[in-house]
Amino acid sequence: MSNYHIKHLEEYFQVYRKSVNNPEAFWEEIAEEHFLWRKKWDTVLSWDFRKPEVKWFEGAKLNITENCLDRHLLTRGNKTAILFEPNDPKEAAEHITYKVLHERVCKMANVLKAKGVKRGDRVCIYLPMIPELVYSVLACARIGAVHSVVFAGFSSTALATRINDCDCKMVITSDGSFRGTKTIDLKGIVDEALKDCPGIENVLVAKRINSEITMTTERDFWLQPLLDAASIDCEPEIMDAEDPLFILYTSGSTGQPKGMLHTTAGYMVYSSYTFKNVFNYTENDVYWCSADVGWITGHSYIIYGPLANGATSVLFEGVPSHPDYSRFWQIVEKHKVNQFYTAPTAIRALAKEGLEYTQKHDLSSLKVLGTVGEPINEEAWHWYDDNIGKNKAPIVDTYFQTENGGIMLTPIPYVTPTKPTYATLPFIGIQPCLMDEEGKEIEGNQVSGRLCIKFPWPSIARSIYGNHKRYKETYFTAFENNYFTGDGALRDEVGYYRITGRVDDVIIVSGHNLGTAPIEDAINEHPAVAESAIVGFPHDVKGNALYGYVILKDIGEGRNHDNLRKEINQIITEQIGPIAKLDKIQFTDGLPKTRSGKIMRRILRKIAHKDSGNLGDISTLLNPEVVQSIIDNALV
Numbered sequence: 176m177s178n179y180h181i182k183h184l185e186e187y188f189q190v191y192r193k194s195v196n197n198p199e200a201f202w203e204e205i206a207e208e209h210f211l212w213r214k215k216w217d218t219v220l221s222w223d224f225r226k227p228e229v230k231w232f233e234g235a236k237l238n239i240t241e242n243c244l245d246r247h248l249l250t251r252g253n254k255t256a257i258l259f260e261p262n263d264p265k266e267a268a269e270h271i272t273y274k275v276l277h278e279r280v281c282k283m284a285n286v287l288k289a290k291g292v293k294r295g296d297r298v299c300i301y302l303p304m305i306p307e308l309v310y311s312v313l314a315c316a317r318i319g320a321v322h323s324v325v326f327a328g329f330s331s332t333a334l335a336t337r338i339n340d341c342d343c344k345m346v347i348t349s350d351g352s353f354r355g356t357k358t359i360d361l362k363g364i365v366d367e368a369l370k371d372c373p374g375i376e377n378v379l380v381a382k383r384i385n386s387e388i389t390m391t392t393e394r395d396f397w398l399q400p401l402l403d404a405a406s407i408d409c410e411p412e413i414m415d416a417e418d419p420l421f422i423l424y425t426s427g428s429t430g431q432p433k434g435m436l437h438t439t440a441g442y443m444v445y446s447s448y449t450f451k452n453v454f455n456y457t458e459n460d461v462y463w464c465s466a467d468v469g470w471i472t473g474h475s476y477i478i479y480g481p482l483a484n485g486a487t488s489v490l491f492e493g494v495p496s497h498p499d500y501s502r503f504w505q506i507v508e509k510h511k512v513n514q515f516y517t518a519p520t521a522i523r524a525l526a527k528e529g530l531e532y533t534q535k536h537d538l539s540s541l542k543v544l545g546t547v548g549e550p551i552n553e554e555a556w557h558w559y560d561d562n563i564g565k566n567k568a569p570i571v572d573t574y575f576q577t578e579n580g581g582i583m584l585t586p587i588p589y590v591t592p593t594k595p596t597y598a599t600l601p602f603i604g605i606q607p608c609l610m611d612e613e614g615k616e617i618e619g620n621q622v623s624g625r626l627c628i629k630f631p632w633p634s635i636a637r638s639i640y641g642n643h644k645r646y647k648e649t650y651f652t653a654f655e656n657n658y659f660t661g662d663g664a665l666r667d668e669v670g671y672y673r674i675t676g677r678v679d680d681v682i683i684v685s686g687h688n689l690g691t692a693p694i695e696d697a698i699n700e701h702p703a704v705a706e707s708a709i710v711g712f713p714h715d716v717k718g719n720a721l722y723g724y725v726i727l728k729d730i731g732e733g734r735n736h737d738n739l740r741k742e743i744n745q746i747i748t749e750q751i752g753p754i755a756k757l758d759k760i761q762f763t764d765g766l767p768k769t770r771s772g773k774i775m776r777r778i779l780r781k782i783a784h785k786d787s788g789n790l791g792d793i794s795t796l797l798n799p800e801v802v803q804s805i806i807d808n809a810l811v
């Protein structure tokens with residue numbers, strides 16, 4: 176028997192050693208014993224980080240939805256697969272069994288086929304957290320189409336960029352979405368985006384909010400009538416192990432978002448194996464990840480990982496503050512949630528509201544608590560541990576990235592002793608290392624450096640869609656023959672890892688990964704703006720908030736600094752989305768630059784961090800004189 180479910184620390188070390196001493200044999204055993212293959216692989220792994228190229232289970236044939244759905248039908252057909260909890264607590268929750276989910280995915284797959292979607296085609300999914308989102312994702316996988324889910328909080332411009340970048344031929348959306356007391360006109364956003372997307376042939380529209388929307392004849396179709404007419408039989412398309420499964424965009428340090436390309440077999444094996452162990456999932460548990468499916472956490476740990484394990488996965492449409500700040504805890508009590516997985520920013524926001532909201536609910540079902548997306552601070556960690564887990568449910572601080580596909584560093588609950596703010600140890604098969612700035616590995620404990628991974632794991636992204644060169648430059652160039660995460664980390668005296676934060680131009684705001692460049696590009700489009708630079712600064716709920724330094728060319732008639740600030744945030748909202756709005760905007764006459772003309776963000780970061788007493792040597796700057804005036808006018 177392979178070690179699919181790790182139960183104690185000795186076993187973790189033993190399995191970990193096996194997984195790094197002979198990765199091929201280890202993963203072959205896991206793959207062989209826990210998944211359904213139409214044909215087994217010829218080669219477990221071939222790889223070369225210098226190219227870079229990674230292939231897992233080459234030669235194997237499978238369909239991931241057979242693993243997530245069909246194979247459970249006999250034993251778990253009437254078990255709830257997706258437990259849908261609507262935005263409005265008065266609306267009934269829906270228990271979608273494996274049998275029903277299978278039927279609906281097949282129907283949806285037949286609808287896609289009837290609309291001309293074929294194996295290899297890209298389909299953009301722009302939906303709220305409703306069951307149709309899950310049907311759409313799995314229907315694509317059923318027929319071998321590549322899904323590209325775009326978070327439904329992104330603006331029309333951001334949506335259009337993502338549709339065009341990977342050349343989608345269809346968009347699946349809804350008339351609108353509910354978010355707390357608000358509704359959002361998703362179809363209107365899609366219509367706006369599609370003015371710039373000539374490749375889109377059809378739009379399928381789920382009805383959710385019953386709003387008046389415009390349907391474009393021959394392009395747009397209501398989804399439900401098509402589903403009603405579709406057959407519940409749809410043979411899965413038999414895919415190759417390395418066929419693309421999905422594209423998911425993440426921010427980069429230049430303007431264009433990066434379409435991370437994930438493939439089929441390795442992703443399935445790794446998302447499934449991590450899910451089982453990181454959440455210690457056992458058969459009758461109810462598991463809930465509050466992330467949005469628009470992020471990698473939702474792909475791997477709401478849909479694929481849980482369903483591959485035959486789990487019950489909660490899909491929550493709403494927000495933690497509606498109808499009040501007890502909503503999360505009310506849901507935990509109502510569905511007797513056993514594993515709860517959320518982001519530090521949500522924990523901090525809820526902690527601020529006081530204990531009256533947590534105390535009125537029975538949280539005794541909770542066995543494991545998870546966090547993901549950004550470093551969790553000590554205070555939030557303890558609040559979560561004391562008030563939600565009651566010091567009985569271990570906290571798994573899980574570290575990973577869109578590029579990774581699955582969790583990389585994490586405690587295993589009831590196995591790894593936890594330590595506040597530490598993601599602790601590498602998951603099975605993961606070989607992390609710390610590098611110094613010269614590219615040399617830092618050995619030993621009690622050290623810090625740049626976090627790299629030495630060896631491929633099954634769910635590593637294989638490329639950036641349409642731009643393999645950028646993939647190589649971003650992840651495989653800074654440290655030869657290593658994958659570079661872009662994060663800094665320290666390793667303590669026992670070898671536990673703690674992520675210290677990004678070392679590049681990416682800022683994590685409320686768990687959202689934002690590149691500075693696209694925000695600066697958006698601001699610079701304002702007619703009054705000459706140049707801008709964005710840095711992060713610490714924020715007690717969001718983790719980081721954004722601070723913008725803006726040089727104006729001509730303020731323009733009738734404008735003052737206050738309405739300019741509003742207009743700048745308006746542009747950002749239109750081009751990227753409200754998550755990228757700036758908390759502080761300082762107007763300045765100049766930005767500190769190196770002699771080669773690069774903005775010295777390090778200095779701007781220190782000023783925004785109220786740390787301007789400690790700027791180091793600025794004499795090599797092109798324009799050292801601007802620094803003092805920036806300090807004098809800083810909004811800190």
Ligand code: WT7
Binds near residue numbers: 598688
């Ligand atoms: C970046 C990746 C994968 C989940 C959603 C984010 C930061 C993620 C942790 C953690 C400290 C974390 C890193 C990483 N991050 N998890 N547990 N502790 N930092 O995915 O949008 O691709 O962002 O999120 O900085 O590089 P993403």
